[in-house]
Amino acid sequence: MKHTSVLAALTVAALAVLVALPVAFIVLQAVFPHFGEGSLRSAFGGWPALLSDPAIPGLVAGTLRLGVEVAAVAACIGIPLGVLRGACAVPRAGLWDLLFLVPFLMPPYIAALSWIMALQPGGYLEQCTGLHLGGLLFSEAGVALVMGLNTFPLVYYAVSRSVAASGGRLAQAARVCGATPWQALWRVTLPLALPAVAASLLLAFTLAIEEYGVPAALGPQAGVAVLTTAIERRLSDWPIDLPGSAMLSLLLVALALAAYALQRAGMAGRNFETTTGKPAPVVQGTLGPWRLPVVLLFGLAAALACGVPLASMLATASTRTLSGGLRPGNFTLENFSSLFAAGGEAWHALSTSLALAGGTALLAGALGFMAAWCAAGRRVRGAALIDMLALTPAALPGVVVGVGLILAWNQPFWPWTPYGSWAILVLSYACLLVPYPVRYVGAALRQIGPGLEAAARVHGASAWQGLRRVALPLAMPSLAAAMLMVFAVASRELVTSLLLAPAGVQTVSIYVWRQFEQGSVGMGMAMASVAALASLALMLGGLTLQKRALG
Amino acid sequence: MKHPLPSRKFFATILMGLSIGLCAGQARALTVYTAGPGGLIKKLAAGFEAKTGIKVDVFQATTGKVMARLEAEAANPRADILISASWDSAQELDRRGMLLAYQSPNAATVPDAFKSGTYVAQGISALGIVWNTASGTGEPADWSDLTASRYKDKVTMPDPALSGASLDLLLGLQAAQGEGAWKLLQALKDNGLVVSGPNAQALTPVLQGAKAAVFGAVDYVSYASVQKGESIKVIFPSSGTVIAPRPMMIMKAARAPEEARRFVDYVLSEEGQRAVADAWLMPARQDVAALRPLFKDLKLLPQAATQPGAREAALKRFSALFGTH
Numbered sequence: 001m002k003h004t005s006v007l008a009a010l011t012v013a014a015l016a017v018l019v020a021l022p023v024a025f026i027v028l029q030a031v032f033p034h035f036g037e038g039s040l041r042s043a044f045g046g047w048p049a050l051l052s053d054p055a056i057p058g059l060v061a062g063t064l065r066l067g068v069e070v071a072a073v074a075a076c077i078g079i080p081l082g083v084l085r086g087a088c089a090v091p092r093a094g095l096w097d098l099l100f101l102v103p104f105l106m107p108p109y110i111a112a113l114s115w116i117m118a119l120q121p122g123g124y125l126e127q128c129t130g131l132h133l134g135g136l137l138f139s140e141a142g143v144a145l146v147m148g149l150n151t152f153p154l155v156y157y158a159v160s161r162s163v164a165a166s167g168g169r170l171a172q173a174a175r176v177c178g179a180t181p182w183q184a185l186w187r188v189t190l191p192l193a194l195p196a197v198a199a200s201l202l203l204a205f206t207l208a209i210e211e212y213g214v215p216a217a218l219g220p221q222a223g224v225a226v227l228t229t230a231i232e233r234r235l236s237d238w239p240i241d242l243p244g245s246a247m248l249s250l251l252l253v254a255l256a257l258a259a260y261a262l263q264r265a266g267m268a269g270r271n272f273e274t275t276t277g278k279p280a281p282v283v284q285g286t287l288g289p290w291r292l293p294v295v296l297l298f299g300l301a302a303a304l305a306c307g308v309p310l311a312s313m314l315a316t317a318s319t320r321t322l323s324g325g326l327r328p329g330n331f332t333l334e335n336f337s338s339l340f341a342a343g344g345e346a347w348h349a350l351s352t353s354l355a356l357a358g359g360t361a362l363l364a365g366a367l368g369f370m371a372a373w374c375a376a377g378r379r380v381r382g383a384a385l386i387d388m389l390a391l392t393p394a395a396l397p398g399v400v401v402g403v404g405l406i407l408a409w410n411q412p413f414w415p416w417t418p419y420g421s422w423a424i425l426v427l428s429y430a431c432l433l434v435p436y437p438v439r440y441v442g443a444a445l446r447q448i449g450p451g452l453e454a455a456a457r458v459h460g461a462s463a464w465q466g467l468r469r470v471a472l473p474l475a476m477p478s479l480a481a482a483m484l485m486v487f488a489v490a491s492r493e494l495v496t497s498l499l500l501a502p503a504g505v506q507t508v509s510i511y512v513w514r515q516f517e518q519g520s521v522g523m524g525m526a527m528a529s530v531a532a533l534a535s536l537a538l539m540l541g542g543l544t545l546q547k548r549a550l551g
Numbered sequence: 552m553k554h555p556l557p558s559r560k561f562f563a564t565i566l567m568g569l570s571i572g573l574c575a576g577q578a579r580a581l582t583v584y585t586a587g588p589g590g591l592i593k594k595l596a597a598g599f600e601a602k603t604g605i606k607v608d609v610f611q612a613t614t615g616k617v618m619a620r621l622e623a624e625a626a627n628p629r630a631d632i633l634i635s636a637s638w639d640s641a642q643e644l645d646r647r648g649m650l651l652a653y654q655s656p657n658a659a660t661v662p663d664a665f666k667s668g669t670y671v672a673q674g675i676s677a678l679g680i681v682w683n684t685a686s687g688t689g690e691p692a693d694w695s696d697l698t699a700s701r702y703k704d705k706v707t708m709p710d711p712a713l714s715g716a717s718l719d720l721l722l723g724l725q726a727a728q729g730e731g732a733w734k735l736l737q738a739l740k741d742n743g744l745v746v747s748g749p750n751a752q753a754l755t756p757v758l759q760g761a762k763a764a765v766f767g768a769v770d771y772v773s774y775a776s777v778q779k780g781e782s783i784k785v786i787f788p789s790s791g792t793v794i795a796p797r798p799m800m801i802m803k804a805a806r807a808p809e810e811a812r813r814f815v816d817y818v819l820s821e822e823g824q825r826a827v828a829d830a831w832l833m834p835a836r837q838d839v840a841a842l843r844p845l846f847k848d849l850k851l852l853p854q855a856a857t858q859p860g861a862r863e864a865a866l867k868r869f870s871a872l873f874g875t876h
Contacts, residue, residue, distance in 0.1 A: 037625045037626065117755075121761045122761045216748060216752075220745065220748060221745050223874070225874075233710075233712050235619045236712065236749070239618075239643065240618045240622050242619065242622050242623065320780060321758075321779060322758035322781060323759065323760065323781045324781075324782075325759075403619060406620060407623050410624050411626060420629070498612050499612070499619065503582055503583075503609055503610045514587070514589040514611070516751055517588070517589065517751055517772075518775060519751065519754070519772040519776045521755065
């Protein structure tokens, strides 16, 4: 057990530096309004004004409603597709997996902008068909749909991995005992996938309440006001209200932790262990006559989630002017060619982003795996604390994590600080994204019986060996999926990058944002498409390598 | 993987920083925090380095992000020079005693309204109506024209809470017309005006034709779009508009004050001001030509009285009217 506690202590220490430190400084800033200047006067000075602000209840209600709606949309699309993918031999499964990663590669703000340019009056849809869907897009349902389409892959991956790992074999046993296919699905496969469903929906909910890009782009016209936009407003123009934004962020974290407590209470006392160590072939059902409808369903989801925004992005990138529309004379490759002509700046931004994302995926993956392993009922003291700590950043808006990191790492007493170098970006991405691997791996580990590692230990393996040779390989599919997502999100993260990037360092998202800000929407969209394709190619390469290594 | 590429560069930068720190007497790198436009500061930094050999590290974001970083760093400041898009921010930092006094010799031809003992305008932008010429709605001539039924559901406006210049317009209209300004906003709201995000976000729907006009857009971005061939026009309303000077200041905590003074001199030199003009801003110096109408040629709204709390009150009333939070 000694080694186990050493591993746990190391994990806690790493999480403390990565997550607890910036969060603590945000709490300090919320409590002491003059903390940024290094003064502790008038503690709790801002709270009465905040709590009596009549707008706050509406913002909290709006945030909760949006979070639930987005989780519902993600569940409606992600669960059926995930179960189909996990339980049946879906044709071209690898292709769908890949396509559903695309929404993660698009910055939410850009995705929302693409939807606007596709559906608003005068948008690409109207230019092509004479119809526009502005009414639907600029409504609360529209915001929830766009955000749900961006987040459903979270649910899809978690459910499909979980069902594939467990459901097939037991469902077949149910069939042998006389259950109909539907009964096997409802009574065996779905209940067993419950931890994955619950964990991914929790993640979808927390990401939705933390999301800034889509509500900022669509919200004003849709009449949707949420906490993140209110936080961003406090940091948007002079005078800056650091304490106000810190206090609102704590409110957001409280919402996320409440959801977490609900999920934990719902899961308590249940047993989902299905991986017991007996060799079992992967059993997947055949689709039979349902083959075509299922493929159409996957195609529809892919067309909506990545086809529309990607097409809109490419259309904007390959037209000279927005007001010129989709006329033959307006098409050009200028945006792409000038991207790579202008002094290599775009190349540099691209390689910086990919390197930072790679580093983040490794760091968040390693730490997330350790945290999930500690938290998944290994009788380590403070398991719940680790789990909670690892979820908190999912509810923190990027801008607040950014401010927290500056407050934490710009103090004069540090002998060395990552602030002012690229390391601060890796820290911020890893802090924001560590919840992905923790949720994914945690759900996978919950399905592994404790007997496996115990058997390894009995046969003389150390705790470390048991971890590396038993738990890690079994959790690898989930960990790999989570790391791919971390890579995807980190390669296009905007808000903290903008705030923390050291002078002279430029990432893809900063480059795109600067193009927009200068009115070069076309160049911005060109860079966003190139970056998405480059990340996709890299991830594809990674997947192939991994498959070869495993198999 | 392209791992080694940037990191090697970063290490080189760190080493360079160390070696520069060790060589006492040598000029230090200058850290500039600035609001957009990005092309302008890149040009200024390159020009300054070519002239003086002093490297300029630039952090460029929105005024809000720049200020947030400045506030969060207050315990251990890093910026030498700050260029903001909001004149108020300079006044407030000056009141707090955070600025270094400096009058550049090159500021001689900058009008008195755009300089003080501690800050000076880098350039000036103006607000106007940006109208899509292909919208078929007829060209507006004044703010109140946008309440006409032909602009029903066709007008956007940047959020004054996100754009300082937009708030200045609100205060200017209020100073000129009193309650009439709020009647105008109410009429615009009844006509379907949508308040949406910062400047660029209000402009995009007008480019694609979903909307016909922006009420109070910052002009230089629009001029750049016109240059690229977008079918829009910048109109300065006949009843007057506001201008937004962009203050440049040296921080008292600057680690390289001497270099900072030289940078301010450079930005206000003829070469620096020409770069400002090329970014479609009005140069602060009156003896450098601009590519666009100057504020001397514009009809301006009266300057709003700057009593404390006026901005907050106007913002509050605006958010209550349009239901923005």
